[in-house]
Amino acid sequence: LQESESENRLDGETASDSESKSDFGGSPPVPTSDDTPEVLNRALSNLSSRWKNWWVRGILTLAMITFFFIIIYLGPMVLMTIVMCVQIKCFHEIITIGYNVYHSYDLPWFRTLSWYFLLCVNYFFYGETVTDYFFTLVQREEPLRILSKYHRFISFALYLTGFCMFVLSLVKKHYRLQFYMFGWTHVTLLIVVTQSHLIIHNLFEGMIWFIVPISCVICNDIMAYMFGFFFGRTPLIKLSPKKTWEGFIGGFFSTVLFGLLLSYVMSGYRCFTCPVEFNNDTNSFTMDCEPAELFQLQEYNIPVVLQSVVGWKTVRMYPFQIHSIALSTFASLIGPFGGFFASGFKRAFKIKDFANTIPGHGGIMDRFDCQYLMATFVNVYIASFIRGPNPSKLIQQFLTLRPDQQLHIFNTLKAHLVDRGILGSLEDA
Amino acid sequence: MSARRRWRAAAEQEEEEEEEEEEAAEAGSDKEVDLEERLHELDLRSDSDIPDVPPPTDSTPEILKRALSGLSARWKNWWIRGILSLAMISGFFLIIYLGSFMLMLLVLSIQVKCFHEIITIGYRVYHSYDLPWFRSLSWYFLLCVNYFFYGETVADYFATFVQRREQLQFLIRYHRFISFALYLTGFCMFVLSLVKKHYRLQFYMFAWTHVTLLITVTQSHLVIQNLFEGMIWFLVPISSVICNDITAYIFGFFFGRTPLIKLSPKKTWEGFIGGFFSTVVFGFIFSYFLAQHQYFVCPVEYNSETNRFVTECEPSELFQMKKYSVPPLLQAVLGWETVNMYPFQMHSFALSTFASLIGPFGGFFASGFKRAFKIKDFADTIPGHGGIMDRFDCQYLMATFVHVYITSFIRGPNPSKLLKQLLILQPEQQLSVYKTLKSHLVEKGILRPSLRG
Numbered sequence: 001l002q003e004s005e006s007e008n009r010l011d012g013e014t015a016s017d018s019e020s021k022s023d024f025g026g027s028p029p030v031p032t033s034d035d036t037p038e039v040l041n042r043a044l045s046n047l048s049s050r051w052k053n054w055w056v057r058g059i060l061t062l063a064m065i066t067f068f069f070i071i072i073y074l075g076p077m078v079l080m081t082i083v084m085c086v087q088i089k090c091f092h093e094i095i096t097i098g099y100n101v102y103h104s105y106d107l108p109w110f111r112t113l114s115w116y117f118l119l120c121v122n123y124f125f126y127g128e129t130v131t132d133y134f135f136t137l138v139q140r141e142e143p144l145r146i147l148s149k150y151h152r153f154i155s156f157a158l159y160l161t162g163f164c165m166f167v168l169s170l171v172k173k174h175y176r177l178q179f180y181m182f183g184w185t186h187v188t189l190l191i192v193v194t195q196s197h198l199i200i201h202n203l204f205e206g207m208i209w210f211i212v213p214i215s216c217v218i219c220n221d222i223m224a225y226m227f228g229f230f231f232g233r234t235p236l237i238k239l240s241p242k243k244t245w246e247g248f249i250g251g252f253f254s255t256v257l258f259g260l261l262l263s264y265v266m267s268g269y270r271c272f273t274c275p276v277e278f279n280n281d282t283n284s285f286t287m288d289c290e291p292a293e294l295f296q297l298q299e300y301n302i303p304v305v306l307q308s309v310v311g312w313k314t315v316r317m318y319p320f321q322i323h324s325i326a327l328s329t330f331a332s333l334i335g336p337f338g339g340f341f342a343s344g345f346k347r348a349f350k351i352k353d354f355a356n357t358i359p360g361h362g363g364i365m366d367r368f369d370c371q372y373l374m375a376t377f378v379n380v381y382i383a384s385f386i387r388g389p390n391p392s393k394l395i396q397q398f399l400t401l402r403p404d405q406q407l408h409i410f411n412t413l414k415a416h417l418v419d420r421g422i423l424g425s426l427e428d429a
Numbered sequence: 430m431s432a433r434r435r436w437r438a439a440a441e442q443e444e445e446e447e448e449e450e451e452e453a454a455e456a457g458s459d460k461e462v463d464l465e466e467r468l469h470e471l472d473l474r475s476d477s478d479i480p481d482v483p484p485p486t487d488s489t490p491e492i493l494k495r496a497l498s499g500l501s502a503r504w505k506n507w508w509i510r511g512i513l514s515l516a517m518i519s520g521f522f523l524i525i526y527l528g529s530f531m532l533m534l535l536v537l538s539i540q541v542k543c544f545h546e547i548i549t550i551g552y553r554v555y556h557s558y559d560l561p562w563f564r565s566l567s568w569y570f571l572l573c574v575n576y577f578f579y580g581e582t583v584a585d586y587f588a589t590f591v592q593r594r595e596q597l598q599f600l601i602r603y604h605r606f607i608s609f610a611l612y613l614t615g616f617c618m619f620v621l622s623l624v625k626k627h628y629r630l631q632f633y634m635f636a637w638t639h640v641t642l643l644i645t646v647t648q649s650h651l652v653i654q655n656l657f658e659g660m661i662w663f664l665v666p667i668s669s670v671i672c673n674d675i676t677a678y679i680f681g682f683f684f685g686r687t688p689l690i691k692l693s694p695k696k697t698w699e700g701f702i703g704g705f706f707s708t709v710v711f712g713f714i715f716s717y718f719l720a721q722h723q724y725f726v727c728p729v730e731y732n733s734e735t736n737r738f739v740t741e742c743e744p745s746e747l748f749q750m751k752k753y754s755v756p757p758l759l760q761a762v763l764g765w766e767t768v769n770m771y772p773f774q775m776h777s778f779a780l781s782t783f784a785s786l787i788g789p790f791g792g793f794f795a796s797g798f799k800r801a802f803k804i805k806d807f808a809d810t811i812p813g814h815g816g817i818m819d820r821f822d823c824q825y826l827m828a829t830f831v832h833v834y835i836t837s838f839i840r841g842p843n844p845s846k847l848l849k850q851l852l853i854l855q856p857e858q859q860l861s862v863y864k865t866l867k868s869h870l871v872e873k874g875i876l877r878p879s880l881r882g
Contacts, residue, residue: 153837156829160787163826167793170692175801186643187636239623334613340620348628373616376609384606394854395865397847403875409848410866410876417863422856 060358061222064367072211076276076285079210080200084122087196089364091118091188093355098184101349102177109169110178114185116162121189124155125197133204134278195372198379205382207287208272212263212324213378216331217370219258224251224336240343243336252332259328260321267295267318294320294386323386330377335370342369513814514675525664529729529738532663533653537575540649542817544571544641546808551637554802555630562622563631567638569615574642577608578650585849586657587731602853648825651832658835660740661725665716665777666831669784670823672711677704677789693796696789705785712781713774720748720771747773747839776839783830788823795822 071078095114131148147154170178203210228247236243266272274289299314307313342365346352353362361367398406417423524531548567580601600607623631656663681700689696719725727742752767760766795818799805806815814820851862870876 150837152833156833160826163794164787164790167692167790167797168690170793170797172691175797179798179801183636183640186640190639190643237621238625239620334617337617337620340623341616344620344623344628345632348632373613380605380609384603394847394850395862398866399869401847403873406866406870407875409851410863410870412848413851413859413863413866416852417859420856422860423863 057361060361064358065218068214072207076203076207076287079203079207083196083199083203086364086368087122087192088118089357090192090368093357093363093365094188094192095185097349097351097354098181098188102180102184107171107174107178107181109165110181113162113166113169114181116165117159117185117189118193120155120158120162121193123158124151125193127151127155129197129200129204133276191372195375198375202375202378202382204276205386206273206275208263208266208320209378209382211266211272212259213327213331213374214371215262216255216259216324216328217335217374220251220255220328220332220335221370223254223258224248224332227251227254237340239340239347248332248336252329255332256325256328259324259331263318263321263324267320273320294318294323323381326381327378331370331374334377335374338370338373342366510814513811517811517820518671525660529656529660529740532656532660536649536652536656539817539821540575540645541571542810543645543821546810546816546818547641547645548638550802550804550807551634551641555633560624560627560631560634562618563634566615566619566622567634569618570612570638570642571646573608573611573615574646576611577604578646580604580608582650582654586729601849644825648828652824652828655828655831655835657729658839659726659728661716661719661773662831662835664719664725665712666780666784666827667824668715669708669712669777669781670788670827673704673708673781673785673788674823676707676711677701677785680704680707690793692793692800701785701789705782708785709778709781712777712784716774716777717771720773747771747776776834779834780831784823784827787830788827791823791826795819 224247227250228244231246232244234245273295274287354365355363677700680703684699685697687698726748727740807818808816
């Protein structure tokens with residue numbers, strides 16, 4: 001009974017896709033069982049189903065946001081763990097869809113291999129980041145030092161083992177299926193794992209670089225929904241019939257404003273603006289530093305145009321707030337494309353939601369589809385505009401080179417400095 | 430489970446009905462049959478039901494055909510393969526002679542051709558040749574990814590060249606941002622190009638393109654990085670793979686008896702093992718000859734004054750003859766107590782072993798792929814051999830292995846990249862780094878603390 005119910009819902013959703021008439025043309029509709037917790041069900045039992053859905057979504061949204069604040073309070077270590085769990089759950093959701101599409105649940109080895117590849121790629125990425133941030137800790141412990149020195153080789157060997165196992169597991173009648181799942185796994189890894197590691201990189205740069213982008217995307221989601229709910233009229237894109245231009249533009253302006261306010265509040269606190277460092281003595285993460293220029297209040301002249309509107313001549317802002325405008329703009333204008341991509345994906349494979357993890361919202365992937373492009377953008381933004389390479393890291397790399405290479409680099413650097421007049425031609429430094 | 434089975438049974442029944450409809454429609458135009466249903470059949474049907482792709486046309490040149498017209502078909506094929514192999518190897522030597530720049534161009538053209546071959550297979554499998562935008566988008570993504578990689582790797586080597594030109598400096602400084610912006614444009618174009626009836630197809634082609642890029646483009650850039658390390662790191666691995674192919678074939682031809690793996694019925698254990706030993710010996714001998722010439726051994730550098738690539742240096746320890754004591758086991762066999770070898774020859778042993786033992790898995794992967802999609806060869810580019818991919822399938826794993834091997838065991842981080850990063854720093858940072866480096870070098874005695882500096 002449940003299956004036919006969900007099929008009807010599916011048909012109703014994709015009414016615009018006329019080919020959904022035959023249930024033959026598509027993956028088996030995943031029965032969306034109602035797993036709203038009992039307590040909510042009782043509390044809302046007397047409301048109509050539309051308002052009930054709205055309330056469930058609203059309560060869950062608040063719950064998720066509260067949860068977000070709690071883990072921020074708990075610190076970087078817990079955040080890293082949460083990012084890791086979200087990544088694994090997203091991977092699991094997408095792979096499960098693949099299994100359902102290709103009926104490949106019974107393929108020999110395949111589940112083991114997918115998880116094995118996930119492990120390999122995570123090992124590789126964590127090794128690269130951990131080595132950088134925990135450098136002194138790694139150098140101290142002998143086994144860690146060896147693992148870090150030959151890290152690439154070990155990761156490659158692990159991956160190769162998986163590759164060879166895949167080749168040996170090819171079974172005659174199922175070649176195509178197995179190749180599909182192989183491709184599916186790799187694309188999923190590319191999307192999910194790389195993004196989660198970029199998020200962790202951003203986190204280490206300073207918790208504000210983690211919190212502001214994610215909050216902007218969430219804010220844009222919520223604001224666009226509200227503006228669409230109250231003022232929505234003109235449809236935005238055929239892929240997602242519920243999105244409207246009013247929601248899009250309203251969401252954009254609210255998110256920019258929200259970003260400015262949030263950055264203003266957060267820039268005042270050291271625990272958010274300082275890069276996360278691992279303290280060897282206390283064996284914990286600390287955020288203690290002299291705030292960078294980015295987080296020191298400065299006077300800005302208001303452009304003449306706005307002066308008449310706002311009434312002030314100058315305003316005190318953190319330079320970071322200017323960057324937050326760029327981040328919010330990206331979150332509102334390009335972030336939604338990640339959402340459209342996920343909508344297209346769901347329509348292509350005839351699923352309503354990625355999974356049922358969150359009542360009223362669907363799976364974890366449904367919540368995080370817009371975040372992906374954001375994480376990469378923030379990382380690229382930081383690398384391009386905020387910081388250059390890390391001098392201490394460069395010195396570390398320098399020390400591992402051969403003497404003749406060191407000399408060559410030293411001489412080139414010296415020539416460059418003399419050229420620019422930074423170093424006097426007299427050997428004085 | 431039972432619900433799934435019921436659904437599956439119903440689906441299979443409808444499949445049979447659908448098959449007849451499709452056979453009738455296949456004579457007509459593709460557009461009439463509902464693409465979604467066709468695609469779904471493609472997913473569910475077992476491999477044996479999938480219609481074959483039409484056999485490739487015979488593209489042997491006329492000259493060869495006339496010369497070999499008198500032979501039987503089997504020997505004719507053997508001769509064509511042999512002649513083409515020799516032609517390819519000669520072409521290879523010619524390009525080596527012409528230098529690093531030509532080699533880079535060659536690697537780039539092979540990469541583009543491989544990409545084209547694999548994408549064309551994707552089009553055929555999914556009948557998506559007429560998908561709006563898709564061909565442009567695939568080539569656009571290829572361009573983006575190449576731009577990104579070339580900027581990351583090649584720009585390092587041309588550091589001195591780049592320093593002089595302002596516009597290039599801007600491009601280098603914001604390189605990641607520009608590449609990301611280019612990629613995003615492609616991504617957004619993809620999302621905007623999604624057409625109602627073809628969602629699944631378009632997602633498949635999107636994924637197909639990305640996996641292909643992952644395989645072909647990253648490998649070709651690793652090959653170029655190996656090349657810059659020293660041409661010997663480019664030549665020995667590739668030759669080992671080619672040698673393994675040829676000797677495994679010959680051993681299999683003369684002594685082949687026990688089949689190796691069900692995927693490739695023509696491969697035999699005798700060929701595999703014979704190929705392994707021949708490749709190791711070949712690697713040893715070949716490295717011995719190459720290690721003597723500076724041209725092969727030195728890292729490739731770009732000389733800004735002459736605007737050319739030069740390979741001139743003091744050969745590193747790896748390429749200087751050393752005496753090795755022969756282990757007692759082999760002493761009895763060979764009769765020598767010590768032997769003069771280049772240390773590089775020990776590394777060539779590792780490279781040849783990988784080429785013979787793991788390289789073939791790349792070949793099996795490609796065979797499985799061809800069987801899965803019912804194609805005999807990737808394309809018809811080379812008569813008797815198939816497409817470029819057919820020749821290069823074993824090379825892929827090799828290129829990554831050599832790169833990982835070099836970074837792990839031979840040299841530390843890339844000095845050019847380090848230099849590039851140093852030059853981007855703020856002046857104050859540069860000064861402080863300079864002082865730290867100087868004190869370190871003086872301490873180690875590498876730099877004499879003279880007034881001249």
